Each structure stands twice: as C-alpha cells, then as structure tokens.
Amino acid sequence: MFTIAQAARRAGCPASTIRYYERVRLLPSARRGTNGYRYYEVADIERLAFVNRARQLGFSIDAVADLLRLADHPHSPCDGVDTLIATQLHSVEKRIRQLQTLAARLRQLQSACDGEHPIRECGILAALSDTRWNEA
Amino acid sequence: MFTIAQAARRAGCPASTIRYYERVRLLPSARRGTNGYRYYEVADIERLAFVNRARQLGFSIDAVADLLRLADHPHSPCDGVDTLIATQLHSVEKRIRQLQTLAARLRQLQSACDGEHPIRECGILAALSDTRWNEA
DNA sequence: CTTGACTTTGAAGTTACTTCAAGGTTGATC
DNA sequence: GATCAACCTTGAAGTAACTTCAAAGTCAAG
Numbered sequence: 115m116f117t118i119a120q121a122a123r124r125a126g127c128p129a130s131t132i133r134y135y136e137r138v139r140l141l142p143s144a145r146r147g148t149n150g151y152r153y154y155e156v157a158d159i160e161r162l163a164f165v166n167r168a169r170q171l172g173f174s175i176d177a178v179a180d181l182l183r184l185a186d187h188p189h190s191p192c193d194g195v196d197t198l199i200a201t202q203l204h205s206v207e208k209r210i211r212q213l214q215t216l217a218a219r220l221r222q223l224q225s226a227c228d229g230e231h232p233i234r235e236c237g238i239l240a241a242l243s244d245t246r247w248n249e250a
Numbered sequence: 251m252f253t254i255a256q257a258a259r260r261a262g263c264p265a266s267t268i269r270y271y272e273r274v275r276l277l278p279s280a281r282r283g284t285n286g287y288r289y290y291e292v293a294d295i296e297r298l299a300f301v302n303r304a305r306q307l308g309f310s311i312d313a314v315a316d317l318l319r320l321a322d323h324p325h326s327p328c329d330g331v332d333t334l335i336a337t338q339l340h341s342v343e344k345r346i347r348q349l350q351t352l353a354a355r356l357r358q359l360q361s362a363c364d365g366e367h368p369i370r371e372c373g374i375l376a377a378l379s380d381t382r383w384n385e386a
Numbered sequence: 387c388t389t390g391a392c393t394t395t396g397a398a399g400t401t402a403c404t405t406c407a408a409g410g411t412t413g414a415t416c
Numbered sequence: 417g418a419t420c421a422a423c424c425t426t427g428a429a430g431t432a433a434c435t436t437c438a439a440a441g442t443c444a445a446g
Contacts, residue, residue: 119423129424134403149411151424160379167378171359172352175402181378188370195374196365203356206349213346216308220339223307229332234324238331242303242317243296255392265393270434285442287393311433 118144121154125162132162140165140179173202254280257290261298268298276301276315309338 122129132152135141141162144152154162164185168178177198184194226237233239258265268288271277277298280288290298300321304314313334320330362373369375 117423128404130404131402133425138402149424150426151411164378169402171356172349181375184369185375185379189368191365192363192367192369192372192374193365195369195372196360196363199356199360199363199374203353203360206353206356210346210349210353213308213342213349217339217342217346220307220335220342224332224335224339227328227332229327229329231328232325233320233328233331236328236331238328238335239317239321242300243321253392264435266435267433269394274433285393286395287442305433 115153115155116159118152118154121159121162124159125166127162127166135162135165138175140175140182171202172206173198177202251289251291252295254288254290257295257298260295261302263298263302271298271301274311276311276318307338308342309334313338 116124118129118132122132125132132141132144136143136152141158144154144158147153161182164182165178168181169175173181180198181195184190184192184198223238223241226241252260254265254268258268261268268277268280272279272288277294280290280294283289297318300318301314304317305311309317316334317331320326320328320334359374359377362377
C-alpha cells in the first residue's frame with residue numbers, strides 16, 4: 115500500500131492531481147486508513163497512470179472517463195476506442211493547422227519591421243491597426 | 251456613437267467580451283449616456299479591433315496590454331514590439347512541435363487496432379495500459 | 387402603450403488543475 | 417516524552433479568458 119505522495123511519484127503526477135481526479139469522479143474514492151489517509155495499491159496506481167498517459171495525449175477528462183469505461187468492458191467491440199482516438203487525432207490536426215496559419219501571419223508581421231525605427235513607423239503596429247487586416 | 255452591440259458587430263466580437271475587456275482594464279471605461287448605456291466612437295472601435303486581432307494571433311491579455319502601451323508611445327523605438335512578436339512566434343512554434351509529437355503518437359496508437367475485435371484484444375488500450383509506454 | 391430587442395449589474399459556470407490556510411499524523415531524533 | 421520536519425486532511429480560492437445567467441431598466445416601432 116502506498117500513500118498519496120508515493121502513488122503520485124509512481125504515476126508521475128502531483129498528489130493534488132490525484133485528489134482532484136477523485137473529486138471529479140474520474141477515479142473511485144481511495145481506501146482510507148484509520149488516520150484518514152488515502153492508501154493505494156498497484157492496481158490503483160496503474161489506473162492512475164493510464165489516466166495520465168491519456169491526458170498527455172490531450173484527451174479531456176470526459177474523454178478519459180469514456181476510455182476508462184470502455185476499458186472496463188473487455189467483451190464489447192473496440193470500435194468505440196477507435197472512434198475516440200480518431201476524434202482526438204482530428205482535433206489535434208485541426209489545432210496544428212490553426213497554429214501554422216498563426217505562425218505564418220506572425221512571420222509576415224515580423225518581416226514588416228527590423229526593430230530599428232520609432233514605433234510611429236513600425237510596420238507591425240501599422241499592420242495590426244489596419245482595418246483591412248482581417249481580409250486577405 | 252455606437253451602442254455596445256453595434257461596436258461589437260463592427261469589431262467582430264460579442265458585446266460581453268467588450269464588457270470583459272473593460273472590467274480587466276484592457277480597454278478604458280467607455281463613455282456613458284444618461285441611461286447608463288456605454289457609447290463608443292470610431293477610435294474606440296478601432297482600438298477594440300486592434301485588441302481582437304492581437305488576440306486572434308494568440309497573444310495573452312497581458313501581452314495585448316503591452317502592445318497597446320507600446321502603440322501609445324509613437325516616439326520610443328519599436329524593438330519592444332519586435333520582441334513581443336518573436337516571443338509569441340516561438341511559443342506558437344513550440345506548441346506546434348508538441349502537437350505534432352502528439353499526433354504521431356495517436357497515429358501510432360491508431361495503427362494498433364482496426365476496430366474489429368473485442369476490447370480485451372484492443373491494441374490501443376493495451377498500449378495505453380502498458381507501463382513501458384512512457385519510455386521509448 | 388405594448389412588445390421585443392436592447393442595455394445594465396454582479397455572480398456563477400467553464401477546464402483542469404494548483405495553491406492556500408489551518409490543522410492532524412507520522413517517524414526520527416534528542 | 418518532547419520536538420521537528422515532512423507528510424496527510426479539508427474546503428476554498430486562484431488561474432485564463434471568457435460566457436452565461438438572472439433580474440431589472442430602456443428604447444423604438446407600431
């Protein structure tokens with residue numbers, strides 16, 4: 115049995131995060147000692163690590179809850195899992211495209227100025243102030 | 251003079267956002283009519299539009315405040331502006347790299363399953379449950 | 387003069403946590 | 417046994433950038 119800090123170290127997240135996951139019911143209530151302390155065993159820590167890995171992949175808390183529910187039904191078909199992964203991948207890809215557009219615009223702005231003149235003549239602020247900016 | 255909804259339409263954001271910007275002091279308090287309504291003129295709307303464009307470029311509220319302060323001092327050198335843009339560009343590029351790593355992992359997970367078998371045999375959940383996942 | 391669309395405010399909801407304050411527990415040392 | 421650091425508990429508040437809500441006042445058209 116491990117205390118919350120030990121479980122946290124093993125799963126790779128702060129103890130406060132474990133308490134948070136318990137509070138929002140992503141994880142079941144931990145067993146308690148007579149002192150009120152939470153105690154975890156290996157299976158609990160594995161579940162927590164599963165959650166952390168899914169979170170690192172960008173899944174929302176709700177999506178992780180879905181994944182856990184699916185993982186708990188080993189006999190149902192796994193296309194639900196595939197769908198969740200695909201949805202997540204699509205949203206990540208979409209975000210990448212948005213950020214790439216953003217980066218391109220920032221680079222364009224950057225090229226409008228060499229930092230050597232007064233702000234009055236700065237091409238960057240001129241571009242940001244330009245009403246026609248949103249077009250194009 | 252425009253009411254808040256008219257200003258919002260022209261600047262391309264909800265009226266609630268304008269009130270929010272005023273509350274957090276990103277924009278100065280708007281002029282008020284005897285009825286208590288906020289009224290905006292063209293210059294106010296241009297400033298608001300500037301803010302919206304900068305926000306669309308991913309600048310934080312604080313960074314936008316910096317940009318506005320800089321823009322208000324037309325005689326100082328504009329290297330501060332350049333620095334802000336460069337910082338923002340770097341953080342966007344970093345985020346893109348992170349997301350690309352994420353997308354690659356998700357695609358890898360995806361290839362571990364064709365959605366045709368029970369969850370017990372699903373390569374995706376197996377991979378997510380694998381203690382060795384974090385290595386590699 | 388009624389109706390519907392607007393406006394006001396402060397407060398709470400959102401996401402996923404983190405941080406804090408105030409207090410109890412544990413284990414080692416003196 | 418006392419003390420001390422390092423742990424644990426809880427509920428509440430802070431974070432970012434808004435959005436949504438409720439309750440109430442205002443305005444313009446018909």
